[in-house]
Amino acid sequence: MNVMAKAEKKISSAFIYFFGSFGGILFGYDIGVMTGALPFLQADWHLENAASLVGWITSAVMFGAIFGGALAGQLSDKFGRRKMILMSAIVFVVFSVLSGVSPDMGEASAYYLIIVRMLLGLAVGAASALVPAYMSEMAPAKARGRLSGLNQTMIVSGMLLSYVVDFLLKDLPGEWAWRLMLGLAAVPALILFLGVLRLPESPRFLLRKGDEAQARKVLSYIRKNPAEIDQELASIKETAKEERQSNQKTSWSTLFSGKYRYLVIAGVGVAAFQQFQGANAIFYYIPLIVQKATGQAASSNLMWPIVQGVILVVGSLVYMWIADKFNRRTLLMVGGAVMGLSFILPAVINWMMPNMNPMTIVVFLCIYVAFYSFTWAPLTWVLVGEIFPLAIRGRASGLASSFNWIGSWLVGLIFPIMTASMPQEAVFAIFGIICILGVIFVKTCVPETRGHTLEEIEEQGTNHGRVKASNPEN
Template structure:
């Protein structure tokens, strides 16, 4: 049952990827039909991440007030309406507004779908299950590229097809229950017990149901009588999680991935592929690499752990971006192939590591009380930097050239290695309640999951004393 839950919530990831990737196949026609300048091209293209920024701002509040399930249902309906509006757009302004609406839906879903999966998943499978969301994003991107190739003469059909997975998300999530953790915070203990039993495939009377419910209630009891606030994010308990959550998303976006996703045919044109059909075929090849390497990441995320996978991911993306920069810096045809190989290495390393990991860790590192707000801020950082990268790419390539732009992205991947070493904890196989317990202990966050990851007696006494005092403060 948990796999069905993850698959339905993952449909939101498919829509995320589709609405990101579909513009790549449509831009060639839109430039001519709507007379797009590089500035307007950046504006319309970046409307999705800009809208997502606003969706992510209210997603935390909606997830707490309405529940995870109802918020996802609303996002599904917005996906349907936005796709139909984009397909019927009459100009740059109406297309931009439609893509803003789609972006708002993406912003809601990008927070609530991983949260919905994480709060339903057992600790030992949480990383892999939340990674289904990232896999769905890559499948959505590939689907958008395939649609772009199949309907290369009609951008309206490209956009409108996005309504179909929106309907699937709305119908699927309507049949699901909310998460046991949210139901518990609402005092709906019997519904929470039933939800645990349903998603685990146990009977309601199974002792394991009560054990899991008790752990959730104990964590929720720490926050009884108070509700999460934005101010909680800067308290000593939550601040380390905030730094990691925001930092990983900023570095993910500054690796330049969405410049490649949104403008893939443009990248191939700059690398020496002149025919538009060849650009689209090469783009689909990158989409396939993206999907296949996401499976690799899913296979290893709970085996070798988050930190090791981040090291490999940042190193691989830096190498790939460096190869693209070298290939693009010269007119030599032989080096064009180096750029293509580098792009493949880059996308593969990203898909296996720094693509899924920020989403996974965002959904698990924040304490229950501050989880929705923390995920909102991390997602705002993601979408804000996404917007800046996507909006600036066509202008920067025109001004500085592809080599310098990708060299700049490579530098931030190297910074990601240092960030991981200094600040990122290991959360693989650790329950959400144990992660919260470690944050409350006052020990450095990066020690979580290491050889000294288990709480010692002194740390445990600090936690007990803190819990007697109450609150996140």
């Protein structure tokens, strides 16, 4: 026992925050990898004119993630964040390998890959729900935006890694290229599994289960001031006591009770808007977008995903620098407005100047990605991690993750179908309108969470529910 205790004491806060957010690498890699693999897969399986099948292969991971996020969020309330992250890593390793060894059976191959990628999506969705919850529960309030933003840095680093791998493998024979691109996703998943083996459980989960001694020990790894530890423990215990006194078992209907409805709608709404704004249309299909704009073969445009990936990584670092200097709502509204204009202006310019340079749309897409990278991309997961009260955090985070993945799946599925039937500029203009609607939603429905403890945020929701109850006409 003493040996184990000594080993635990060697866990540094840097190690905890690094591997606590490392699940984002898996998320990001699988978002990005199909971008480079798809042109080779289309050629190998002769899918150039099968828009709906291409959409399903691309979006299958997101479809599985819808259910993975909800399931993992619920199970994490029972078994803990750490154990579920470990399970997600195992599932990711298995189905990444099975994706890379897809049999060549004609059209049946496409259906096999769709099913395998749906099952892989269970792990991707789980990571998207678990990592923000774990990081928000480990990070102190004053640095929660920056540390939770590590999740986004990991996601975009995973995307950039997949783009670089795609580029390095592009000169292999077509069949080998896409198989290695997909199969190598197992490597970061294995690294995650080994790292999480040494991670402690969330102190809030431990206290909820009645293990105060272990919760104090975990907080001692990541809080330097004993008084801060005592204060945080007292705050968490008070919240847990109120939950027990209410004698209320949480269920899906609990999420939309008067006490929690305001915060759940805010968190789930932001998560949904992030995807319906169309960002993943760029990340999944940028080589095909450039091909349609310029006429160059998609397989020769694999440098563009790397450009997008670099912008995303730089943007995530910018966010970590400004995260706790500006209000969450301000960043979301400014970012959403610029993103909307970046999608709408190419359609307006093309309408006024029909001979517009086809690369103009790509330039505007880069502007979109730049603002998305330090506003909606990281802040969605920061808000999902911090806005939900402890009693419902697992379920609510899972629900938010599922809505996020529903948007991601639909965008991935319908974008190639839409661009086959209408100009690209018109498709992106539709996404631009959704961006503006997202700004209005943040303005009217989302509370400010910067600098507040998780317990203070919960109190905001409770007070809002009381106001609504006493003023139903509002």
